[in-house]
Amino acid sequence: MALHGDALPDFPWDSLGPARERATAHPGGIVDMSVGTPVDPTPAIVQDALAAATDRPGYPVTIGTPDLREAMVAWFARRRGVTLSTAGVLPTIGSKEAVALLPAMLGVGSSDVVLHPDVAYPTYDVGARLTGARPVAVDPTRPEDWPTGSVRLVWLNSPSNPHGHVMSVEQLRAAVDRARERGTIVVSDECYAELAWDEPYASEGVPSVLDPRVTGGDTTGVLVAYSLSKQSSMAGYRAALIGGDEALVDRVREIRKHAGMMLPGPIQDAMAVALGDDEHVAAQRERYGRRREKLLAAVRAAGLEPDPESVAGLYLWLTRPGAKGRELVDHLAERGILVAPGDFYGPAGEGRVRMALTASDERVDAAVERLTA
């Protein structure tokens, strides 16, 4: 497994330096809505679990403590409507790391193609490039248009970063059916699943690719990646997991048993507690929901148009007819608000900007005031 680090693109965030400087110079200070890093305190029950777990002289186990394994299985059943055994789940250090390294660990090679959504979190492309494979951007809702050939893996991301679209059960099933016809592995990154704003998903929940209505009850060839970073404000803990096809999970587990990358023991304890508690997730969801409502009204007042299909997730996906994405970044930076240009997420994102809901209430209020002034 060679890692093709020389095939990587320039790190896109570096190009945001001048806009950041301009926004920082605002007399009221910067409102940074570019990266999407959680700012609310990690819930007390999680901090307490971590504090109680500091005495760990021994090595942690790759597969997770018995408590964590049970917590992952119970979480899939309770929150995602998915029945798995402990052989079908595995904790990972972060999901960025998992996204970047899964293709390599699943055997993708330099003659393969990896598909990812045409407007997408950039790490899908990076993970393909690291294996030497060719990343190809596709519309995940139109599997009939996907390329043929040696397509080894397809990434789905619902709810999506950046645009907040959700794939319906029918769309997920069409994607899985197509992938199965071709022997392609499906990995669905579902880290925003708890953040649905509009119906039907706000009441019914966002469907998982592992939902039996999608898979027919057979998880073969299908994996989910999930992260506690957003639902539990635990990005600094690097607590994440994969679940699904036991054979694929086993392949990753075997590599990790040899190569390491075990989730640190104290983090395993904190993660088990976080996965078992729905109350703090609901509270965090409410917090983001309130910020979203305020910001939606303010961006509309400022002449920006939110994407009407953005029904979930942690971002507003905004346009202003006739304006380029980078022009909108500069325009907002003048007001001290830093957002990410849509082209960070692929050429199909041009003409948009992504505004993260991850700012404190005080900073969100400052942004609202500046947008509506």
Ligand SMILES: Cc1ncc(COP(=O)(O)O)c(C=O)c1O
């Ligand atoms: C779609 C998507 N996947 C994965 C991640 C990474 O999350 P983690 O904090 O678990 O690395 C992010 C983070 O923003 C994301 O937007």
